[in-house]
Amino acid sequence: MLVYIARRIIYVIPIVISVALVCFLLVHITPGDPLVAVLPPDASQELAAQMRAAYGFDRPLPVQFGLWFWKALHGDLGTSIASGRPVFTEVMRAVNNTFILACTASVIGFVFGVFFGLVAGYFRNTWIDKLATGIAVTGVSVPHYWLGMVLVIIFSVTLNWLPAVGAGPGGWAWDWEHIRFLILPAVTMSVIPMGIVTRTVRALTGDILSQDFVEALRSKGLRERQVFRHVVKNATPTAIAVMGLQLGYLLGGSILIETVFSWPGTGFLLNSAIFQRDLPLLQGTILVLALFFVFLNLVVDVAQAAIDPRIKRS
């Protein structure tokens, strides 16, 4: 097993270098001036050249990449051009906020997805099934940002129950002052995973209910509630696996949702970095997110190998 893990980690090295190279090149080949954040548009070309030299953007790209990658390997992602703050701190703060949002959205999506899926599967072909399936299809079809705006109009503008934007009075805490800022973006973000989980669990429930053991349970005289509990137990692992995948996507951040709600996560940070042409921040954020997925895949590979020895052998 240790050899397998070591081999997987070695495989990760070229991936990390490739990811770093691609994200560096992507942000450098886009048009525009990387110093736009600290250099007003009316600055002369002369001053722009001076500033370019001061920030090292006048060096050849391979040299810039080499310096940046070497520092990144040492945990230094540089300094944001726009804010002057260390990129690592900026990214980690945003990752934390996105983590809070994504996990909350996942919990909401999972709970309601499993609920609707079970109900739809259990009452297959009834109006309840149609209602739950309809909600699921709507969830995966409706544009995020549109739903976000509608929720804001209803719950913030009209009912005045919840704040429209932001993440609270600063710094995160699990108190009502902060949680009320989380509800609308989390609900908006949860609709897609909810829809996917609903559809998965519905199909799964139908499949489980048609299996012999359910008939056997009923024949043994178990009450319907007890039979249902068995169905839930059987459906849950698959639902969790599907939700795990969805959580991975959600942790990548959502530029649209975070921008609509001014939620200071990775999507909001990326959006800001793109519009300000803040190359160090853009590179750092993309790299951290990419590495996160590389790491996630590594963990999944290792976990699968631990569970199923055939994978390890292959």
Next chain:
Amino acid sequence: MPLPQIPLRSGRMLTAALLLATAAAVSAPGAVSAQTTLRIGMTAADIPRTLGQPDQGFEGNRFTGLTMYDGLVNWDLSSATKPSVLVPGLATEWKVDDADKTKWIFKLRPGVTFHDGAPFNADAVVWNVDKVLNKDAVQFDASQVGVTASRMPTLVSAKKIDDMTVELTTKEPDSFLPYNLTNLFMASPAKWQAFYDKAEGADAKAKAAAAWTAFAADASGTGPWKMTKFVPRERLELAKNDAYWDKARVPKTDRMVLLPMPEANARTAALLSGQVDWIEAPAPDALPQLKSRGFTISQNEQPHVWPWQFSRVEGSPWNDIRVRKAANLCIDREGLKDGLLGGLMVPATGTVEPGHPWRGTPTFQIKYDVKEGQKLMKEAGYGPDKKLKVKTQTSASGSGQMLPLPMNEYLQQALAECYFDVQLDVIEWNTLFTNWRRGAKDPTANGSNAINVTYAAMDPFFAMVRFLQSGMAPPVSNNWGFINNPEFDEMVKKARSTFDPAARDAALAELHAASVDDAAFLYVAHDVGPRALSPKVKGLVQPKSWFVDFSPVTVTP
């Protein structure tokens, strides 16, 4: 077809689950505070830099510059009708040296202290000049140079004469220096030094960078507002500075909270829901709703110009003054204002409008007169069967660009009536800026003979000199079209070397009138800086400026 029956037990389960699902419906308790707080939704995606020299253009200066800091020279923001002019700030008076016009003596305001209690004096001025101009100074910060040095193009150094007097030196005689100095904000050297002494770093440069980062999170200036809380990308909280040196400008509100909200609909929703009391640039579509619900829309002409800047290189069709004048006469600016922009613009008849000290008395009247425009075009050799092809480079969006595509399409249609065949070359906003610096001769112009980049007209250099003086052609500055008019050059020279403010303004008025008479630009619109305010907010005077004085604003608790 009858619907299948649902078992009763399962129905109860369903009801319980639905109750659970709807339990999230909650109401937000509003915190009641004796203090008055003004909460503002900015268009910026991040808090503009707080360390003294803000980024994010003039929105940065508005919110984290003029609030927490002062310059040696300030803007008068007290009138909504008169042009915003210079007033003494941390300097009480200034004059150029009669013998050497590159030297200025500034007398400093006595008794001023920074928010940390340290005294403001000549040493502080020298320190603040050095932070952006002296590469050998320990506090030199490259990240502050770009946004500052470009706005003080001739300032070279500062020297202490005595505790309350400094001498500033320019590289050439420059009567515009007092305008430039509104962009240099005075940060507290003592506070910075304290951070520097505590900072960890491999060398002095690293320690200085760490000190600036710490200073940005706990800033200290001399302005009417003091920083109390800073959460990057989320909020900046300011408290009124009771000890502010200008007692007439001590804020009437206890606290001000600045929140970045880059999305216009989100800002508008935040205002409508009562989360904020004031938003910058509300979504245009929401203006009727805002007005109908009692919100106030505040706007005023800004020193901003939405133009086409003409190429004057050899072969450009705009080299014919009849063509330039015709274009200026064929635009129905009132129609643009009322039809496309919902009233959110002021028609431009020059860089500045009548009433401004630099307006002058141009003989060419920019107005809507299609017949005269057609006549000029015919004189120039064009007509319905021989249209003049012109190409304009613009962007699809961008700060200050208002609605660039619809506006340019409006111009395209309007100019077609005067025998122009306008082709638009739409490129990305930052790319357009980069091209602007490179000039009409550069391949990036892509065959365009005009460029649509809006500009700020706060001071003489940025309003006129950089476009009209031949020496300002790329790579020096923004004379994109390579205008080379000896008359303009002479006028610029005269204005720059006239140190009596009234005479300097008269010289600038001559220059402005000459540029209008020459139809140097296609002048189209001035932005009006719209902002929406809750009915609780009173006392705002929106001046003819990019900036606002928050001190007289009150908020009903």
